[in-house]
Amino acid sequence: MKKLKFLALCAMAAGVVTSCQKDEITNDEQPVSLELSKDLQDKIWAAGVNPGNATIENVTLLNGIEEQYLVSGDIMMKLAEIEKGSYDLGVAEDGLTKQYRTNNLVSSSNRTIDILGFTGSGNALTSNMQTGLQWAVNNYNRISTTLNFRLTFGTNFQAADMVVYNNNGSGAGGQAEFPEGGRPGKFIQILNGTGTFGGSNVNNVNEHVIGHEIGHALGFRHTDYARRRCDNSNEGTAGSIGAINIPGTPTANQWGQSGLDSGSLMISCFDGSEDGEFSNFDIVALEFLY
Template sequence: MKKIKVLALCAIAAGVITSCQKDEISNDQPVSLELSKDLQDKLLDAGVNPLNASIETITNLDGISMEYVKSGDIVLPLEKLEQNEYKLGDLEDGNKQYRTNNLINSSNSTIDILGYTGSCCALTSTMQTGLQWAVNNYNRISTRLNFRLTFGTNFEAADMVVYNNGQGGAGGQAEFPSGGRPGKFIQINAGTGSFGGSNVNNVNEHVIGHEIGHAVGFRHTDYARRRCDGSNEGTAGSIGAINIPGTPTANRWGQSGLDSGSLMISCFDGSEDGEFSNFDVVALEFLY
């Protein structure tokens, strides 16, 4: 029976589900608070599942600690969520994949992305390879986005920073775009660097490419019924994900029409090739 790994949620090892990884770089256990009804409603308005979501204090590479609402591999700054900045528009009709209402504007089309190599949070060699391959994949697509990848420690100057958060398990997490700019900090769990056996480079390409996808505005392709646990990340109607024309639809009752090869499927199992599906390319070209 094939094991399933959930992106930035819980690892499955030896058939036993382990606890979710921490989000901070420090060794302190994150403080997790329950969400109020108002925040749960705002999460739904953003198309994010409030089930098991929590408020956590996260310290990023800049040393600034902020409160985030964390759900799966998505983290949203609490202050911006309280202001309802992530509220989605009405759903369109048609057979489509899904995005957020927050995209990258044309003045920020060149994205300086940093693979962090500093002592506290350096990407492993396999993570660096995966990042390079993922960036190459994005740059091959005919869009206005242009990723300029460097490796180093000057995260202040970067538009997007990919780093090793030192936590166990395979997966990662990212922020959605905000203010016309991409989500900046992308955390990759330390366990990702060795997950997948001989396929480890492709797995890292997949995980990092997936999290970059969130940072440029993509939702999970299977948001209506997650492949791993069957949960629905948002409801239909005026709340939920915004559809992208020309891509298959996954309904909330099953996986009919689901693009199962999409890079933005919520789960992975170590057999991934790290490449975009044809419909991922259609979605990227439509948005950018």
Template sequence: MKKIKVLALCAIVAGVITSCQKDEITNDAQPEALELSKDLQDKMLAAGVNPSNAFIKDMVNPLTGDSDQMVVSGDITMFLNTLESDGYALGDTEDGNKQYRTNNLVSSGNRTIDILGFTGSCCALSSRMQTGLQWAVNNYNRINTTLNFRLTFGTNFQAADMVVYDNGQGGQGGSAGFPEGGRPFKFIQILSGMANASNNVNEHVIGHEIGHALGFRHTDYARRRCGGANEGTAGVGAINIPGTPSANQWGQSGLDSGSLMISCFDGSEDGEFSNFDIVALEFLY
């Protein structure tokens, strides 16, 4: 059994990072992008997601054949129709401040999650991806939350609550969306280049994308891990989750570079939750 490595973390914050040494999603294909209106940009800010470099794209799910218009920002994908209806807006705390997470968490009745590692011909996870998925699920199941993941490998994606698959596109990383209707985001895409990454890095990337599918944000709105400029509070604030260290407005203190929800990775990750990742998960779930 792998041991959980205890590091320091700042918790979940609003903001999406799109460039670093090795981003959580690196795709060689150039999107056929549509420009976001000012209204959609404002709604992304209201959801705590930076609209810079975001685009709208028709995306076809290779498992279902369904096509949806998606808003893509880094490794975050959002259904356009949900965004238009303010379905991703952040929830208010009792004092009117914003939290670090989308209001669409997984409801109490949907926290036994059947998660499928897809092995069909079009989109099969490699051996290392499968191992990374197994380790990531073990990490979520061993902590004290109301979440219970039941992992299987196969092709019956229709019956699953969450499906992890290789989308056949180059690069390393992955993408996921946020919960809808009290259910976790169903389809988690892993880029095909992850077949060449270690088991630990697959564990990290897949665990990170599962975190998004449960409603979690990137930790480093200050972008310190990636060396980029501070994104500030994305217009909605960056309020600390109780029990976790806090960074000041400019992110000069309190950031945990070992958090699973850091926006990018460099290939040296061990795939484990930091101590305060666990605090944040146990607080929300």
């Protein structure tokens, strides 16, 4: 996977092990600098993503198709769609921090979601990842929404609406795509180190990470996107661009954390102590949207 570093004035700290985005993925090629046009940087901001320390990566997915993605933390966005201005991730109403969504949601006709835990050679989920995926899906199916996840384990990813697989990257965490065209983000990559992260709490950690990435694939932003708990960086609102507040969830000024739902599944960071469950306000947000 070739990685092209952005040259941008805006800075967002790269994830560390405690980030549920990702660690640096091991790769044999040295990063190549790519100077971005002002137009492309503006489109990245308009998509709700801070271009600082984001990367352009050539990602070969399970279907064998290689595409260029903008990767920022645990979010993957197709570069071609950004260049066309296709992403419209929303405008915040008041600049406050609560649960947030994008404008890219799953349409009412696509809410029975066939989700596959991939077990094929080379990208198979570990046993702990499989347990975490099962627990995460149970959590989504347990609450009162119009979403219905049908989980199977196997290799027929072509037929699935959402595919969770081990991308063999170093560190712990994952990456996901936002919904597109009314369908959920299809490919969810889990870093190999997630399978052993958290010691005796490893299954809960995998439940948390995978549940979190499924949240992105349904259209959720990070609860603390305006000031990430782990590094205090702003993920990319460009003032008011980038997220829509979900009614009924708690607020906090974006430069303070007094009202932050710190137990939210969609918090940007994790440290291995997570229980993998939704907070009460996560449930409020899911039931409001779906």
